[in-house]
Amino acid sequence: MLFTTPLILKYFASYTSINVDDGGVILYDRYGKPYSLLWKQIIQPPKLESKVLFSYLTITHSQGLMSLAIKVDDKSELALKLQKIWVTHHQKELCARIIKLERLLKARYLSHGLINMIQSVLIPYRDKWLSWDIRCELSAELAQAIATLKEVTQWSEGDIAAFQEGYVRYKLTEHEVFFDTVEKLPLTTAQRRACVIQDERQLLLAGAGTGKTSVMIAKAQYLAYTRQAYAKHILMLAYGNEAAREMAQRASQYPTFPECMTFHKLGLEIIERVEGVAPNISQLAQNEREKRTFVKETIVLLCQEEQYRLSFVHYTKCSGTDIASIRRYLESAQGTRQLKTITESLGHLKCAAAMNNLLRLETRFNEVLLCIRPILAEYSLYLSNEKAIDFEDMIIKSIRYVEEKKFISPWTHFLVDEFQDISPIRAKLLKALTEQSERHHLFSVGDDWQSIYRFSGADISYTTDFTNFFGQGTVTQLDKTFRYHQALLDVSSRFICANPGQIMKRISAHNTDDIAPLVYIEESEEEQSLCSALSELNAKVQTECSVLILARYHKLLPDKRLLSKLQQQFEFLELRTMTFHGSKGKEADYSILLGLHAGTSGVPAQESSDPLIEALLPKQGNFPNAEERRLFYVALTRAKRQVYLIKPKVNPSEFLLELDY
Structure with a gap:
């Protein structure tokens, strides 16, 4: 089909004629020079x-627009012919792309990354197919492809959520046997959903006793079982050595299992792979x-x-200025405390420098830093001369190697336990x-209600504001606790949720026995109060049971002599003593809480950190005693049956009064 520009416009138009056939179009300029376009180059x-007098034919191609005036008798027929040729x-x-898309959507969870990828891939197709009025006849396959294209490119948040829910339900049915048998007990619906949902960034909020370790193990096995990842490409990370060992032991019971390690072990692994030799850990770091x-x-x-x-x-307010006076000061009780603070600050200062957070401290703590920086410099020089690293270096150095791409991760899926305990420097490594x-995925399991390690650098905001730091992701919850009964759940949840900064969770208890959650024992002599609680317990239980004796401070727990005496007296009670912090992750049939007085060495703790240490640690929430409340919540949730509270006659803890309200 050849069309020419009307004579009146020939001397002014860029193009004077156009030839259209099945191969494409050829436009001729006023000098007769041709410009060819294949149909595949023409976008619409x-x-x-x-x-008024003519019709204008406009061609949109990859380089821009071409337009020329033509005279045509039947514009509708020509437009229809042009559509048919272009569609052919x-x-x-388009059909091939939509088939691939449908296969992808069936095989994978509709994650944020997948949504973004699909939208970016489909934008050119949307512009090609949905920006003009289709009048020509379409095949059934093409009509369906266009309908799918229109639906996907116009997805609302509600549409996406509905599609994700449909996928999850389909996979829950498809893999029902797997979820029934992967652990000793069948997984709950919430646990199964946590395994199926596969966003690039995923946070699972797991309250006390909700089976988070089971989910960690099941998630790793599900990824391997559904061939989303090989076991060797999955890395499970734990906060401490004990948790890492427990996780590794449970994971090793399966035919294929991933690596399990702490963040420090991960840092060592990265450094060794880059440097070719295992780094030497300084004795100072270990003692x-x-x-x-x-x-x-x-x-x-x-x-x-x-x-x-x-x-x-000037900094220490030491009484003398000579060396002998300074040495005496450092060996005094006050000097020993100061030494502890300075020593503790070295690690925090190294991490703050790595996070570029030191500048904000310069003005406020200039005098202190004038004293501590030279010590840190000498410490760093000592490590350098020793050709050794400390625990902070394990993380800081590994971050540098990852960011400089000297280390390329062999793992594609990172499963992180106790995420509420993560520090800024660990979070930076994980993000890098x-x-x-x-293709890298992060699955984090944690509970902001149990974030109790701020003193060692843990920052709860990485849990409460997960997506702000790690990017678009999904936050879900485990909704059933298997540890304690509903009444104890209600009491402990009400206490922790008095702080509006904690994430609200809907949790129910598997055990609905009607048992009084708290038992109050009036405090008398320390040993007598504890004996009274144990005697009451001993008379109540029918079989052997376990008892955790807990206190905020180690010095308030019974010593070995007293514990041995009590164990002999109550031989059917298995007694263990722990601090509130030490009890994290532990459980027993019953617990007894000691030292529940207000004030010094009481609950909540009144001791304040050194101002520099406080400034180096993550910010606290605005709610009074937020971390101490979380610590008390941890202590309250160790018992399966009942919590015995030794209540002082005078000056009881405000937390006790709140529980008793």
Whole structure:
């Protein structure tokens, strides 16, 4: 089909004629020079627009627009012919793309990354097919492909949620036998959903006793079972050595199982793979007493220089300015406490520097930093001369290797336990690893209600504001606790949720026995109060049972002599003593809480951190005693049956009064 520009426009138009056939279009300029376009280069069917005297034919191609005036008798027929030819050349590509899309949507969870990828891939097809009025006849396959294209590119949040829910339900049915048998007991619906949902960033909020470890193990096995990942590409991370060992032991019971390690072990692994040799861990890092001695001797050495000595005396309020006075001060009770603070600050300062957070401290703590920075410099020099690293270096150095791409992660799926305990420096390492590839996935399990390690750098905001730091993701919850009964769940949940900063969770108890959750014992003499609680317990239980004796501070727990005596007296009660912090992750049939008085060495703790240490730690929430409340919640939720509270006659803890309200 050849069309020419009317004579009146020939001398002004860019193109004077056009030839259209099944191969494409050829436009000729006023000098007769041709410009050819294949139909595949033409983004949309040529448009025919009527003007006063002529019709304008516009062709949209990959480089822009071409337009020329033509005179045509039947515009509708020509427009229809042009559509048919264009559709013939483009339909195969669209149908093939939609088939691939449908296969992908059937095989994979509709994650945020997948949504973004689909939308970006389909934008050119949307512009090609949905921006003009289709008038020509379409095959059934093409009509369905266009309908799918229109639906997917116009998905609302509700549509996406409905599609995700449909996928989850389908997979729950398809893999029902797997979920029934992967652990000793069949997984709950919420646990199964946590396994099936596979977003690039996923946080599972798992309250006390909800079976988070079972989900971690099942998630790893599900990924391997459904061939979403090989076991060797899955890394399970735990906060401490004991948790990592427990997880590894449980995972090793399966034919294929992933690696399990702590963040420090991960750091060592990264450093060794980059440097080709395992790093040497400094003895100072492994022995706190030796490290404190090193700091003391370093201070004495630095004080040989007068300016530093005067700065140190001003900082510590030491009574004398000579070396002997400074040494005596460092060996005094007050000096020993100061040494502990300085030693503790070294690690926090290294992490703050790695996070670029030191500048904000310069003005407020200038005098303190003048004293501590030289100590940190000497410590770093000692490590360098020793060709050794400390625990902070394990993380800081590994971050650098990951960010510089000297280390490329062999793992594509990172499963992190006790996520509420993660520190900024660990979070930075995790983010660096997961951002190495779009194929990397993060599955984190934690409970903001049990975030109790701020003193060691844990930052609860990575849990409460998960997606703000790690990017678009999915947050779900486990909704059933198997540890304790509903009444104890109600009491403990009401207590922790008095802080509006904690994430609200809908949890029910598997055990609905009607049991009084709390038993109050009036405090008398320490030993007598504990004996009274144990005697009441001993008379109540029919069989052997376990009892956790808990206190905020170790010094308030019965010593070995008393514990041995009580164990002999109540031989059917298995007694263990722990601090509130030490009881995290533990459980027993009953628990007894001691030291529930207000004030010094009481609950909540009144001791304040050194101002510099406090500034180096993550920010606290605005709610009073937020972390102490979480710690008390941990203590309340160790017992399966009942919690015995030793209540002081005078000056009881405000937490006790709140429970008794």
